[in-house]
Amino acid sequence: MDEAGPRSRWRPSWLLAAYAKVIVRLRWLVVLFWAAATAASVLYLPAVGAGGSDLNDLVSTDNPAIQSELRSFEKFGFPLLSRVAVVQRNPEGLPVSTQTEAVARARAVTEGKHPDLKPILAAAPVMNTMGLFPGSKEDSTTVITLLFTAPDVSLADQVEAAEKFVAALYGPDDAVVGVTGSVPARVEQGDLVLSSLPWLETATVVAAFLIIAIAFRSFVAPLLALVVAGTAILLTLHIGGAVALRLGVPVPQETQPLLVALLLGVVTDYVVFYLSGVRAQFAQGAGRLPAAEHATARFTAIIVTAGLTAAAGTGALIVADSPAFRAFGPGMALAVLVGMVVAVTLVPALLAILGPVALWSRRRRSAPDIAEAEAERTGSGRGAWLLTRRWFAPVVVLACVGGLLAAAYPLRHIALGVSFVEALPTSHPARQAADQAEKGFVEGILSPTELMVEGPGVAAKKQQLLALQRALGQQPGVAAVVGPGDDAIPQELALFQAPDGTAARYLLVLTDEALGARAVHTITGLQDRLPGLLRDAGLADTRASLGGDTAIADVIVDQTVSDLGRIAIAALLANLLFLVLYLRALVAPVALVICSVLAIGATLGLTTWLFQDVLGGDGLTFYVPFAVAVLLLALGSDYNIFGVGPAWKEARGRPLPEALAITLPHSARAIRIAAFTLAVSFGLLVLVPLRPFQELAFALSVGILIDAFIVRSLLAPALLTVLGPASAWPSRQLPPEEETPEAEPALADSPPQQPTPVRVVE
Known part of the structure; x- marks a missing residue:
């Protein structure tokens, strides 16, 4: 050249x-x-x-985990999973009055007494008081109020509603750390x-x-x-x-x-x-x-x-x-x-x-x-x-x-x-709120996995459902299971048994960060073992599906x-x-x-x-x-x-x-x-x-x-x-190369x- x-x-x-x-x-x-x-x-x-x-909007709606969540919403009329949470925490312990107010606040929202807070349909407080929530690391230090909206509400609108919820109903003495979850992180x-x-x-x-x-x-x-x-x-x-x-x-x-x-x-x-x-x-x-x-x-x-x-x-x-x-x-x-x-x-x-x-x-x-x-x-x-x-x-x-x-x-x-929450900088408010929630409970608390079991009359099979819940709690990587076998959950809420009796569901909290590789591996293994777990619990004639962030991941x-x-x-x-x-x-x-x-x-x-x-x-x-x-x-x-x-x-x-x-x-x-x-x-x-x-x-x-x-x-x-x-x-x-001395x-x-x-x- x-x-x-x-x-x-x-x-x-x-x-x-x-x-x-x-x-x-x-x-x-x-x-x-x-x-x-x-x-x-x-x-x-x-x-x-x-x-x-x-x-994050590019996840296909054909994803089986998303389809499972949509069927759950149709059967129960109420979502079990929330991706937006308000975290209250005091490492020295939250006063009883603060915990009581959290329950009353959530009930008022669920009963429709705050119509100005729509699109929030309901709120559910989760506390680590006296070990009522399985797998909690501490006692009476943390309250996570889960906020529920309809599936068609946009991510930005969910976050805006959560911030409005905090501004309207919480005071300076409520030890609010912040709003977090996979939706705010996204x-x-x-x-x-x-x-x-x-x-x-x-x-x-x-x-x-x-x-x-x-x-x-x-x-x-x-x-x-x-x-x-x-x-x-x-x-x-x-x-x-x-x-x-x-x-x-x-x-x-x-x-x-x-x-x-x-x-x-x-x-x-x-x-x-x-x-x-x-x-x-x-x-x-x-x-x-x-x-x-x-x-x-x-x-x-x-x-x-x-x-x-x-x-x-x-x-x-x-x-x-x-x-x-x-x-x-x-x-x-x-x-x-x-x-x-x-x-x-x-x-x-x-x-x-x-x-x-x-x-x-x-x-x-x-x-x-x-x-x-x-x-x-x-x-x-x-x-x-x-x-x-x-x-x-x-x-x-x-x-x-x-x-x-x-x-x-x-x-x-x-x-x-x-990764959503864990991908944020450690100094970010949503990341800090998530870290505080995990200290009071377990790493997977903010993005639990939903397991839905479907079949004719399955909601009435209490002994079989209880056996499945116990088996799920013994699976590697699962820190806690909440479901039909929990007497602490009021039956009138109908959180875990469908009104028509054709479905039951569980909430699984994982030991690892919900969207990390270890949690994904846990769900992969659980998915493979589910048919055997159903059969051993006497639910062989049913089908199970997983929903939630980890299942989607x-x-x-x-x-x-x-x-x-x-x-x-x-x-x-x-x-x-x-x-x-x-x-x-x-x-x-x-x-x-x-x-x-x-x-x-x-x-x-x-x-x-x-x-x-x-x-x-x-x-x-x-x-x-x-x-x-x-x-x-x-x-x-x-x-x-x-x-x-x-x-x-x-x-x-x-x-x-x-x-x-x-x-x-x-x-x-x-x-x-x-x-x-x-x-x-x-x-x-x-x-x-x-x-x-x-x-x-x-x-x-x-x-x-x-x-x-x-x-x-x-x-x-x-x-x-x-x-x-x-x-x-x-x-x-x-x-072809000639056979000549290789001179520089x-x-x-x-x-x-x-x-x-x-x-x-x-």
């Missing part, structure tokens, strides 16, 4: 050359078009999330995401600016990158919102930080490669327009292929059964496609307009700068020469593969959960795991297909995809080790490993094409190791700049103070760095060196050529 010196034999095809000429000639029209399109989208199209959707998560977005955007922009400014020693280059990325972000958010409303597909608000980070990183990647191309041309004395044309022709095909591959990889999530994944996939694919289209048109146009100004800095000493950059590249060439030697490459392959497999080892005990996790196969196959095939089409080979694409899989395994292993083993978390958030895997596979394809593409074209006229040694110094440096920017963009997701975003930030940033600095810079070139011309099978586009190429032998400074003609 030209950037490697006169030894490069690359020539653009007529189509790429024509495209470059058209874009450069129409540069002002291109800029005006994107400016008008961006302004129109902001003015006339809705933004992502404008419809109020959030990730609402707060959405608020935290949106409130963190401005800080995230600002920090990401500043970081990207500094990285590119340092890499190119210019203040204009990062401004160009941010203008292009900002255009892509605005277009994506508004086009995505319009498509979502048009098709009726909800786009979760929680995806917006990920979209911003993805677009800033991906578009910056593309800009970096165009900037590298024009910088090399300016160093050789090319003029403004020829330099822009050359860079456009050189990198457009690579960027288009990389963008299509990344979009296909993220879009592969559409094959999932999980509504959450189906919502993530199209949004991510649309973001990559918009970013790619904007980059391959707007960047060349701006470079043609700006010329050398795009790389302007306060230092105008062009010749020393060029010499320094050439010396740096020559030094990198020596490393590339060593990496592509037949005797050294196998050692590099073994070392890299061994290290990646060792990093992936913790994956053997990865666990998945669905159990179905979600199972669905996620079952989605893994089809998502992995679709994403791998998409990446493999584009690599095969681009390289016109099979062996090399398969080898490169295997390298990507190793990088993903190492990333997820390190993430599991940090968050489960070191930090002691109760499993990773269910969607994090799969979103990370798909994104890393898609983004890794970019670096596959950026790194191997130039070498592959160069290898058509020379041995593959020599081609790699010539092209790697330039492509590897550009990949490292782009990858570092992308890793920082994803790493700044940690500014969203929610545990899933912390997991995403770590996994994506570490994964990008592993992919760029280990897999693409070391493993992939060494592996292709080992494979040699066989990597082009079944085609024969690569010439002239690129690293000869001193760098110092180009004569020229005055660039505008």
Whole structure:
């Protein structure tokens, strides 16, 4: 390639050359078009999330646990589960008067004496007084008032009603800690995401600016990158919102930080490669327009292929059964496609307009700068020469593969959960209220599980129901069971026996946090043992179903795991297909995809080790490993094409190791700049103070760095060196390697050529 010196034999095809000429000639029209399109989208199209959707609304109503809850409501006319609770607590003990008032307050609401507090249908106080509630840790320290609404009340309305309930009926002496539960936590998560977005955007922009400014020693280059990325972000958010409303597909608000980070990183990647191309041309004395044309022709095909591959990889999530994944996939694919289209048109146009100004800095000493950059590249060439030697490459392959497999080892005990309350910061009021409730009772008190038994006349089988209740209380992971066998519950309330006698239900409180991996595992085991428990209790002719947050989470996790196969196959095939089409080979694409899989395994292993083993978390958030895997596979394809593409074209006229040694110094440096920017963009997701975003930030940033600095810079070139011309099978586009001594190429032998400074003609 030209950037490697006169030894490069690359020539653009007529189509790429024509495209470059058209874009450069129409540069002002291109800029005006994107400016008008961006302004129109902001003015006339809705933004992502404008419809109020959030990730938590994407749980399918076909979920068996949700269906169980709906049937329970129909049969009993009253929900047994509440996801909103008011916590009162005094570690020294609550006065009897406070506890009595809690009972009276709840009864008044249930009897309809406070119609202004609708949509609350009823309230039920749960106390740890004298061990009346099984499994309580303390005595007379905590009261949890559960608030019940109809199933069709929105999450935000439930939280608003709970806050109104507290403001109207509680005083300063009632020791109210706060409102908590899975519903308030879900609402707060959405608020935290949106409130963190401005800080995230600002920090990401500043970081990207500094990285590119340092890499190119210019203040204009990062401004160009941010203008292009900002255009892509605005277009994506508004086009995505319009498509979502048009098709009726909800786009979760929680995806917006990920979209911003993805677009800033991906578009910056593309800009970096165009900037590298024009910088090399300016160093050789090319003029403004020829330099822009050359860079456009050189990198457009690579960027288009990389963008299509990344979009296909993220879009592969559409094959999932999980509504959450189906919502993530199209949004991510649309973001990559918009970013790619904007980059391959707007960047060349701006470079043609700006010329050398795009790389302007306060230092105008062009010749020393060029010499320094050439010396740096020559030094990198020596490393590339060593990496592509037949005797050294196998050692590099073994070392890299061994290290990646060792990093992936913790994956053997990865666990998945669905966290709402526990995902909040420890300082958040809803989290603090939940912690206080768990201290007085058990960890699973706020999100119990409902077990409903259905069958003709089952409500009258008191002895059998009592036997089942005792058996349930002995199950591992179950702290307490409340049901038909509890004499302390007034029978007139009809909480556990349906009026028509065809159903009975129990309330199960788990020992672990209700949405963590351990609780999900408990429900999985209980689900498997239920038929035997029913048979042993004399209820073999009935059927049982589980409802509640943990049961819903159990179905979600199972669905996620079952989605893994089809998502992995679709994403791998998409990446493999584009690599095969681009390289016109099979062996090399398969080898490169295997390298990507190793990088993903190492990333997820390190993430599991940090968050489960070191930090002691109760499993990773269910969607994090799969979103990370798909994104890393898609983004890794970019670096596959950026790194191997130039070498592959160069290898058509020379041995593959020599081609790699010539092209790697330039492509590897550009990949490292782009990858570092992308890793920082994803790493700044940690500014969203929610545990899933912390997991995403770590996994994506570490994964990008592993992919760029280990897999693409070391493993992939060494592996292709080992494979040699066989990597082009079944085609024969690569010439056979001659049996000649492996001398160091002239690129690293000869001193760098110092180009004569020229005055660039505008």
